[in-house]
Amino acid sequence: MEIAVVGGSNGGYAAAADLADAGHGVRFWRRDAAAFAPVVETQSIDLLDARGERTVKLALASTDLGAVVRGAALIVAPLPAFGQDALARALAPHLADGQVVFLPPGSFGTLVMDRARRAAGSTAEVAFAEAGTLPYLTRKHGPRRVAIRVRATRLPTGVHPARLSDHAFAVLGRAYPAVERLRDGLDGALVNAGPIIHPPLIVMNAGPLAHFDRWDIHNEGTQPTIRRVTDALDAERVAVRAALGYGAPHYPLADHYRSDGEEWMYGRKGHERLVDSADWREKIDLMTHRYMREDVACGLALLVSLAEWAGVKAPVATGLLAVASAAVGEDFRRSGRTLEALGLAGLDRAAMARLLAEGDVA
Structure with a gap:
């Protein structure tokens, strides 16, 4: 599956490396060009987990948000809640019908990002999903090295608007089989740990x-x-x-x-x-x-x-x-x-x- 990962958090690096390692076509975006340069130069991330350390190649690492998001079925955005509104505005011109934006976790960011998308002029029908936690216990150990200590075995997730849940969970399940379906986005916010x-x-x-x-x-x-x-x-x-x-x-x-x-x-x-x-x-x-x-x-x-x-x-x-x-x-x-x-x-x-x-x- 074509997946975009956006944001330079610990969770962003972990998601990009883990999903690429699982065989998905992963494109990774970060705004800070200087900090992102080692990943862009090598188009890879070094991943450390229980299986040891290895270099994981990405389909694309770029500061061009449009190039990263274009054609992606799933957009994973593991960034802090206070950055959701700005990210939604940046994403808005690039979103397309049927895409799923995943916020692990969200703090009701599903509503926040959907409203910011609309306010920015996007008419794309997009499902926003939020989980109760990040799919990983993880920390970066360098500019292109990330350690995943634990992977989530249960990812309770809600979707906003809930009428798009069937489609959203069909997409999410291909990337994160641990996803468990909740009723709506507020349900997801209220399991946030x-x-x-x-x-x-x-x-x-x-x-x-x-x-x-x-x-x-x-x-x-x-x-x-x-x-x-x-x-x-x-x-x-x-x-x-x-x-x-x-x-x-x-x-x-x-x-x-x-x-x-x-x-x-x-x-x-x-x-x-x-x-x-x-x-x-x-x-x-x-x-x-x-x-x-x-x-x-x-x-x-x-x-x-x-x-x-x-x-x-x-x-x-x-x-x-x-x-x-x-x-x-x-x-x-x-x-x-x-x-x-x-x-x-x-x-x-x-x-x-x-x-x-x-x-x-x-």
Whole structure:
């Protein structure tokens, strides 16, 4: 299958290498020409995973977005949520009917990108899909080298508008067999693990993150007290899902840490392999890092506003959002990706259901 991968994130490099290694025709785009030069010059990425290290050839690596996207059945865009609107505007002139844009994960980016596409003048009928997590636990180890520590074994995914789901899942399944079908894009947003795992870890590790040159929030930073907060936050997410009519499976984050019971998105021992790699021992600047700007300002702010809209009490989510806002000096309840910011707070349940099923009606 012809696949375009867009964006220079860890996930972008992993997706380009992994999908090309699987035999797909992969074209890879990154905006930053200087940083991308080693990949463009060699038209390849060095991939390190459980099978060892090897060089993976790409069909095309280019800073020409149109050339990368043209003719692709699937466009994989594993970039932070705060970059989705700009990417959608850049993509708009190049999109064609029938293409599927995959956001792993999305924070309701399916709606954001579809609206940005329309606002930019694109009339192409495109399905936007978002998953509950990135398909990989991954980090770049150099300008053209990426390590994949774990591949997702379950990828719960929702599509916006939902009426395009059959086509979208037929395409997605050819690239990612682990995809599991959800009802719509908001369903996908509400299984996103990032806004549940990362806000407690960065807020409650704020001191060590500021003090040490590097700190592993998934190793030393994941203590029983923090896990209890994470579990309480996740319970609020599940309560919001239930109030909105989304049934099980809810993919509870506690399964990520268990060695038995229901398998989570990264399968058995995903957390252990993440910690053992030491790839997440890193410097995190709370003011700018994506855990704050994506998982708090987009994902957690969305959850808090959805809880209020659905009439669900969410004191942990609300408190974490307030503390994170105070830490960076910005009120994310006002500036973040909320129902109010998306223009959806005034919708009733029926109108919301129509929007999720059919998309915005011109």
